Amino acid sequence: MKSMLKGILLLFFLSFNLAFGQNRCGTSDRLSRQLEHNSKQHAYHMQLEEEIIKWKGNKKTSSIINIPVVFHVVYKNTIENISEAQILSQLTILNEDFRRQNNDQINTPSDFISIAADTEINFCLAQRTPNNDTTNGITRTETTVNSFSLYDDRIFYDSLGGKNIWNSELYLNIYICDLSSVLGFAAFPSSNQNINGVVIDFESFGNTGTAISPYHKGRTCTHEVGHWLNLMHVWGDTICGNDFVYDTPTQESSNYGCPAHPSPSCTNNGDMFQNYMDYTNDACMNMFTIGQKTRMQATLATARQNIVSSKACQIPYEDIGITEILSISNNSFCGNQLNIEVELSNFSANEVNSAVITYKINNLPSVNYQWNGNLASGSSTNVIIGTEAITMGSYELSIYSSSPNGFDDLDLNNDTLEIFFDVIEGYAYNIGIITDNYGDEVSWEIINQNNIEIASGNNLTSNSLNEYEICLEYDSCYIFTIYDSYNDGICCDFGNGFFSINDVVFTGSYNDSFSIDLCDLTNYSDKIIQTTNIYPNPSSGNFVFLSKTLISQLKIYDLNGKMILNKEPMSKSIEIDLTSFKSGFYAAHIKNINGNYSIHKILKQ
Numbered sequence: 001m002k003s004m005l006k007g008i009l010l011l012f013f014l015s016f017n018l019a020f021g022q023n024r025c026g027t028s029d030r031l032s033r034q035l036e037h038n039s040k041q042h043a044y045h046m047q048l049e050e051e052i053i054k055w056k057g058n059k060k061t062s063s064i065i066n067i068p069v070v071f072h073v074v075y076k077n078t079i080e081n082i083s084e085a086q087i088l089s090q091l092t093i094l095n096e097d098f099r100r101q102n103n104d105q106i107n108t109p110s111d112f113i114s115i116a117a118d119t120e121i122n123f124c125l126a127q128r129t130p131n132n133d134t135t136n137g138i139t140r141t142e143t144t145v146n147s148f149s150l151y152d153d154r155i156f157y158d159s160l161g162g163k164n165i166w167n168s169e170l171y172l173n174i175y176i177c178d179l180s181s182v183l184g185f186a187a188f189p190s191s192n193q194n195i196n197g198v199v200i201d202f203e204s205f206g207n208t209g210t211a212i213s214p215y216h217k218g219r220t221c222t223h224e225v226g227h228w229l230n231l232m233h234v235w236g237d238t239i240c241g242n243d244f245v246y247d248t249p250t251q252e253s254s255n256y257g258c259p260a261h262p263s264p265s266c267t268n269n270g271d272m273f274q275n276y277m278d279y280t281n282d283a284c285m286n287m288f289t290i291g292q293k294t295r296m297q298a299t300l301a302t303a304r305q306n307i308v309s310s311k312a313c314q315i316p317y318e319d320i321g322i323t324e325i326l327s328i329s330n331n332s333f334c335g336n337q338l339n340i341e342v343e344l345s346n347f348s349a350n351e352v353n354s355a356v357i358t359y360k361i362n363n364l365p366s367v368n369y370q371w372n373g374n375l376a377s378g379s380s381t382n383v384i385i386g387t388e389a390i391t392m393g394s395y396e397l398s399i400y401s402s403s404p405n406g407f408d409d410l411d412l413n414n415d416t417l418e419i420f421f422d423v424i425e426g427y428a429y430n431i432g433i434i435t436d437n438y439g440d441e442v443s444w445e446i447i448n449q450n451n452i453e454i455a456s457g458n459n460l461t462s463n464s465l466n467e468y469e470i471c472l473e474y475d476s477c478y479i480f481t482i483y484d485s486y487n488d489g490i491c492c493d494f495g496n497g498f499f500s501i502n503d504v505v506f507t508g509s510y511n512d513s514f515s516i517d518l519c520d521l522t523n524y525s526d527k528i529i530q531t532t533n534i535y536p537n538p539s540s541g542n543f544v545f546l547s548k549t550l551i552s553q554l555k556i557y558d559l560n561g562k563m564i565l566n567k568e569p570m571s572k573s574i575e576i577d578l579t580s581f582k583s584g585f586y587a588a589h590i591k592n593i594n595g596n597y598s599i600h601k602i603l604k605q
């Protein structure tokens with residue numbers, strides 16, 4: 001196969017010089033000349049052909065591919081400095097033609113309709129320059145060059161009266177100028193990156209302004225972008241030639257004007273002169289084929305793969321912010337080791353993958369933390385940005401975010417949070433008590449080893465979470481006792497109460513009181529460390545979340561980072577209903593009362 005392909009290609013390239021003296025498109029002639037003079041490019045061109053063949057066994061992975069486009073207008077006079085409307089008309093035509101949304105698709109003959117393709121390629125106007133400045137996707141350059149010609153590369157260079165190309169691996173560069181010998185030409189993927197763009201004569205561009213009939217419907221550009229994506233002319237540039245696409249009929253030569261269908265040649269039942277890769281009038285063209293789509297998709301998966309992930313159509317700034325300082329509540333911190341944890345939120349329309357978070361404690365030098373991750377638009381994530389050893393005293397902590405995706409931050413007002421807090425050295429205990437129906441019978445206390453009461457509470461709210469944070473000094477052991485004045489505990493005759501201390505949950509019944517030695521907390525035999533179970537998962541819509549610790553908050557996000565559900569159940573179990581939502585993966589963010597935070601993937605079938 002390999003050697004046969006080589007043979008075909010060689011034959012094909014050598015026969016270029018037989019090409020026709022017409023001027024609809026100069027791409028093949030330029031390519032032929034490049035390959036003749038550049039053996040390296042010739043080898044690369046052939047290698048790409050083999051890569052396409054290899055790729056064809058693969059499946060396309062993403063759905064619609066978005067190609068960022070920059071239009072470079074290079075003009076000698078005001079007429080050539082075409083309007084934005086004319087440029088946008090061309091962008092619309094590209095999208096209609098490549099997505100088969102062109103109104104004249106109804107003219108595709110019935111025998112070709114089954115192979116006419118939506119190529120699933122879309123074109124977007126660049127929003128950022130290669131230097132990440134804002135752009136409208138259009139550059140305008142005044143030139144002293146009267147007109148550019150086919151073998152003339154001056155159009156690609158500032159210094160020669162043209163415009164330097166933008167990184168052609170990340171942008172489709174479309175030049176509009178006065179082109180003297182042809183209506184347009186394009187670079188094949190094998191071409192030198194410095195000249196790897198598309199050039200169109202200003203009178204064959206778009207469907208308004210300076211466009212002149214019969215090349216006034218933007219199909220010159222559709223055709224040239226076809227070449228840029230590695231398509232050849234449907235007749236293979238030689239008599240009854242091969243365009244390496246299986247479903248375009250072999251045809252004798254190019255067609256001009258608008259023939260009547262069927263117009264047979266070679267051994268076919270009719271030339272496909274409706275194909276954008278023929279030479280007919282703009283009004284006569286209306287289709288790419290499935291085989292051409294495969295070849296273009298293969299090219300986008302191989303030689304032009306970098307443009308698929310180009311961010312050139314995203315605005316060059318993002319907006320993130322610090323929305324919560326998680327490590328400190330009630331302006332106090334218990335302990336001597338502070339994990340500085342914040343909630344980082346993405347307010348921009350795009351995913352943010354990096355940011356700098358800076359914190360400063362009192363007058364100490366500020367500390368930068370480089371965050372990298374995947375934060376979808378509209379979503380938040382918790383980030384531990386540093387650990388500081390601290391001693392008893394008063395502190396000021398200021399935290400701010402910057403440099404989202406390496407860009408400027410759009411809104412500086414949501415970037416900074418500041419907090420004043422006191423540090424108490426000791427062990428932190430988080431106590432949660434859910435009572436039965438009689439919260440007023442419940443009270444609790446903590447005593448130290450000298451039987452002195454350190455903390456207490458009474459008259460609790462029935463059937464809901466009563467929460468306490470307590471900081472106990474290191475140098476003593478403590479006993480926590482919960483009382484019930486009616487001598488029937490908080491479970492299980494008049495409600496199903498229970499209590500938790502940090503990660504340990506105590507369930508079951510007692511009479512007048514129940515005591516816990518806090519110095520021995522983790523050794524209680526009935527301790528249950530926090531876990532969350534989700535069942536069934538996958539599910540057709542109803543999911544039950546069952547946690548050993550109270551779930552204080554449950555948020556469900558879709559894969560775009562959009563929050564679709566937010567509940568504060570204060571319960572160890574919660575059932576949610578996603579029946580009305582699309583099938584697919586969702587992320588469940590669970591916060592437990594002890595502050596633990598976890599993310600679980602759920603699949604709605």
Ligand SMILES: [Zn+2]
Pocket residue numbers: 025026027028223224227233
């Ligand atoms: Zn062409």
